[in-house]
Amino acid sequence: MSNPSTLVISAHAGDFVWRAGGAIALAALRGERVTVACLSYGERGESASQWLEGKALDEIKQIRRAEAEAAASVLGADIEFLDLGDYPLVESTDAVSHLVDVFRRTQPTVVLTHPLHDPYNGDHPAAARMALQARVLAQAIGVANSDGSYPTRDEIIGAPPVFFFEPHQSEQSDFKPNVLLDVTEAWERKRAAMECLPAQKHMWSYYTDLAVRRGVQVKRNAGPNLGLPVDTKGEAYVRYYPQVTDVLA
Numbered sequence: 001m002s003n004p005s006t007l008v009i010s011a012h013a014g015d016f017v018w019r020a021g022g023a024i025a026l027a028a029l030r031g032e033r034v035t036v037a038c039l040s041y042g043e044r045g046e047s048a049s050q051w052l053e054g055k056a057l058d059e060i061k062q063i064r065r066a067e068a069e070a071a072a073s074v075l076g077a078d079i080e081f082l083d084l085g086d087y088p089l090v091e092s093t094d095a096v097s098h099l100v101d102v103f104r105r106t107q108p109t110v111v112l113t114h115p116l117h118d119p120y121n122g123d124h125p126a127a128a129r130m131a132l133q134a135r136v137l138a139q140a141i142g143v144a145n146s147d148g149s150y151p152t153r154d155e156i157i158g159a160p161p162v163f164f165f166e167p168h169q170s171e172q173s174d175f176k177p178n179v180l181l182d183v184t185e186a187w188e189r190k191r192a193a194m195e196c197l198p199a200q201k202h203m204w205s206y207y208t209d210l211a212v213r214r215g216v217q218v219k220r221n222a223g224p225n226l227g228l229p230v231d232t233k234g235e236a237y238v239r240y241y242p243q244v245t246d247v248l249a
Helices: 015-029 048-052 057-075 093-106 123-137 184-194 203-221
Strands: 005-010 033-038 078-081 110-113 162-165 179-182 234-239
Touching (some): 005 123, 015 033, 015 110, 015 162, 015 179, 015 203, 015 234, 033 057, 033 093, 048 057, 057 078, 110 123, 184 203
Parallel strands (some): 005 033
Antiparallel strands (some): 179 234
């Protein structure tokens, strides 16, 4: 079996923290490799406070990059930036090809990304579509890497499960989670990572409150008398592909 490796494909610089920071930190605490592929810095659509302060585009990109690097470090993840631009995040063959490289290099056993529907932010489904396409192409030995070379047998990937993390307005995005993750152990790391993103400070309380609500659902669905702490924190996911198992649990 491959060594555990989580790949997180994030449209903007803060998305991976708000939506999957707990999962990332838990994996890192287990000693597993986590890589965040950040497609843009969120410099145009996710950095209003910086624009209102009169900062220029290049300066905003540098600020958001530094924030994301700090957050990833707190969570225990590596991070790389494709700098594809946002609002809109444009899907392209080149972008997908570079994501194929990321898949093959990191050999993920789990993939986390955005859901395929978000009426408030087209960048998020665009990131998901490119992630899913790259996952399929990275399995094909006849599909070249971005430099034109062809992969070896060891470079192609298997079929890692894909989990969609929770969008900002779940009900409007028709997000119906079928996986609830107990992130209580990693919550302090997630909260610290959130605080690395002052450009979106208004999100801190929202995602703290959401973690509490999902924590209630974690306890509710975990069954009675399992000793879950009162202050359980949770994250919600949708599994995209079927689970393969020989035991129903």
